[in-house]
Amino acid sequence: MPAWAVAAGHTYNVNVGVLGHVDSGKTSLVAALSTTLSTAALDKHPQSRERGITLDLGFSSFMVPAPPQIQAAGYSHVQFTLVDCPGHASLIRTIIGGAQIIDLMVLVVDASKGIQTQTAECIVIGEVAAADMVVALNKIDQFPAEKQERYCRKAQKLVAATLTATKFAGCPIVPVAARPGAGGAPVSGGEADAAPIGVQQLVNTLLQRVQLRQPTTAGNGSGRAAATEPFLFFIDHCFAIKGQGTVMTGTVMRGSVRVGDPIELPELRVQKKVKSMQMFRQPIQVCSRGDRLGICVTQLDAKQVERGLACTPGTVPTFEAAVAAVEKIRFYSGEVRSRSKMHITVGHVTAFDSSRDYLYQDFLYGLEGRPAASGVPAAGQHPADHQQQRQQQDDGQEGQLQAVHHGVQWAYLRFSQPVTAAADSLIIGSKLDADLHTSTCRLAFYGRICCLVDPSDQRRLRRLLPVYKPKQREGAIERIEADGCTAVCRGMFQKETDLALFTGMRVVAAPGGQEGRIEGGFGKSGKFKVHFRKRTGSGPCWDRKRSSR
Template sequence: MPDECQPLHNINVGVLGHVDSGKTSLVAALSTKLSTAALDKHPQSKERGITLDLGFSSFTVPMPARLIAALPCRELQFTLVDCPGHASLIRTIIGGAQIIDMMLLVIDVTKGIQAQTAECLVVGEIATQHMVVVINKVDLLPAELRHKLVVKACKRLAQTFAATTFAGCPMVAVSAKPGGGDGPAPPAEGVPELIGELVKMVPAQPRLVRGPFLFSADHCFLVKGQGTVLTGTVLSGSAEVGGMVELPELRVVKKVKSMQVFRQPVSACRQGDRAGICVTQLDASTLERTLLCTPGSVPTFTSAIAAVEKVRFFSGTLPSKGRVHVSLGHCTLMAEVTYFGTPDGSGHEPAAALRLVLDRIGQLALNENVGEFDYSTDYAYQHELHGLEGRPSASGRQCQHYGPQWALLKFSQPVTAPKDALVIGSRFDTDVSKAACRLAFYGRLVALLRAEDPSELAHLRIFKLKMRAGSIDRVAPDGFSAVCKGMFKKDTDISLFAGMKVTTASGAVGTIEGSFGKSGKFKVAFPKGIVPAAPGHNSITLTFKRYIYDQNKRNMVQ
């Protein structure tokens, strides 16, 4: 049996779906406890009739027998994170991605999958491996055809989800608010079955309370006579009343005066908990969404390296040096992005400490630790971020993967975030009226750096492969050397290329020895000899690496 501070094991469930799919009605049907931000309490939400911000509520069930040994708590609590569905509010949905353990994808049975349903599905794939599809508003179907139409809808959705990490996920038909409208409604239908599917999905895995405390605060308000309350979700570690926490964006350290979990006082909170933390002498009007952490554990930086994957539903190109919206937690800002990867592009991992865990369709498993970035490895510059070659079929056919890829992110302003933060890149400049996925890539930070410092950036060994072409002018009588031309201008310092290998059209390999005269010609030695080629077949090529951040711009390596 747990101690009195932790009678509950909490699971955060994101409720996502297209606008007007009935998410908030479903949350109302499930919830028994409401937070200060629940069921569209925002004044503009009531005025516009849509969810504008993250809402939080919860319900509890007795701890299932199968989980008691691993999770010795009296009850299992599900905290529902009601996310907006409108296209213009995708930033808020992304902000909710970092805190959810499971997901309910709500689909209006009369409309099926819509544009923002697909984006919510992408967010779900990034955030969790556990999803239940809620087929809502089944009361709007003709009673005599309802069962047949629901079965047909499930089959159609199953085909769609077969190409995702949620292949074979459970689906539950519900009517969250039978009859709709604003007045009293009959009891919701299908709720017990939905709760049963959620309980089945709960892993027998206790929360990890080791490591620094990190708390994502999504609402902040003043309680007269008490102090400022920050409500949010514990992402890692734990904190106690009387302990010290830092607001890293403000570089302010405060003492925790009190804590509550859904208005019930507690003495501590840990990873996964939804809590309110009260501190004193903090101006609530200057804060909205922020972080709390163990003092000194969250840095501020201007550039970073992230291990990334392209979202396979994103149809556009992502060129290096392009600017995209990058979201880290609740913060979204512009960044210039340079992509790089394994030198051969074969998909094989380099002999480095960084290992990317790929699931069955080749995507980065973000619940795994991606390790430390290896600055000693050579990385190939990419003109764009690659995706997957082809799509997986319903039978689970494997897709070829391009291999590990990274992104150098140069932010438009300093950003404060955990050094291993979840990163989502988006193209919010895309027309929201078009049925196109705007989420472009995702990943995790693996290293922080100051890209404005050339000496620090020079440690990043990203190269472009250069190639020069020339021809053999004449072969020496002994057949072991040749004079070549056409590769360099007459004012080129050919000594920079001395010792580099060149290859002839027939495959012979020679070494550049130096210049020959002052016209740009040069001499090449062929240790194994060379046979004069027929006219038109005397070409030679030189390939070498040029490191794009090397301060010595004349430095070239083969």
């Protein structure tokens, strides 16, 4: 048992996602850290042992005395719940699902190989889902002993340089050897060949990065859990215990529940009472946001529940379409166009977005400004809150998120199958059918659901998302009037055009970008007058030799 193992007390739980490229030593590091293992820890799945790689989420934990910033909130200990995520490219759905429940991320990097393809995707997932990150530079024992320090510094600099383009720039990089002498071999029984190197420093670094969640919720039966939010629980494993009932293990995403309270499994549309709860084998009476635990109910077939949700009855809907505020992931080199098929991950569920509705399918709308600093739109943000009409880009670039970073966009998403999720869920859009052997990022955009819609109610969709296509006409300045600010222009309208319809519209001159407004017609040949704003100073507002469009 590691030296940092302590007895349980009034504890603050932190979910730490352990991510990295396949064979970087994630599970070995989890084994070196953990003091308590769940039923799904350390690659216990038979296929995981057969193939020698992590195939599913694994959960374990260790507990340490709380640092000062956590003690000030009344907690004596911090429990780190480790979420061991697969590293293979084909298991990206599982990785995304696991990442959505974490507070802090440990990125495991093979010191001799540096940033690899799936390492980069893990960084992107971390940017979307994690508030902070610590890098574990693993397998430093493979460097020659006399050059280990120099090689470690070089590897740290290379990783740090890669992270400068991300929100994790400047994050700690801790050299470790989770299983010295093993050469990266799969964990067998959780025992290391030699004492781990640097793991205590990693624990200390994690403690320094722990922050209280906002709003603060209490855990482990303190009785101070927020009562205003409905209970929402992400289920990742389910199994039966003879004579006891069915146990659903997972993470509390919000709210609280007590033993004896009713909960709903919305995908099955059944309600059960909580018979008992345990947090890493310790019985508890109440749980709160962030807690990792098992909930026991009776008369439920465990085979019906693999992954899913449990919640306060009536609080999680099933829907076929939604409007979301999304932002393109800047490392995605492709285009996100209207009417394109994308994989949308909501919690542990991944569905195709495959709508073909005319006009409203997957249009992406520019927003004024940006939301919170994290980039993820705030829960409850709604298209109707913004009065300005959204622009739909013209044919060929319709609704396109290009390589240029456009900020947050509105997206109408229609799913290929009904989705059961919270109405303000985090979503991640991706192209999971892309070639696994390329070095391109498959994660395209992320955001948060803002409102649910009925795809058959086209009238409400048009009210919710007013759309127009910008059109442009080009003409020429024929002459500048004596005031230097009024121009007579031609070439934009036919002589029979009613220019009253265009009075007040904006005109931009090129080159120079001088703006003006159409004042009305000039004569009966289709010519018109434009008044340009005066420039600061005493000079005229326009150079007579310039042209306008």
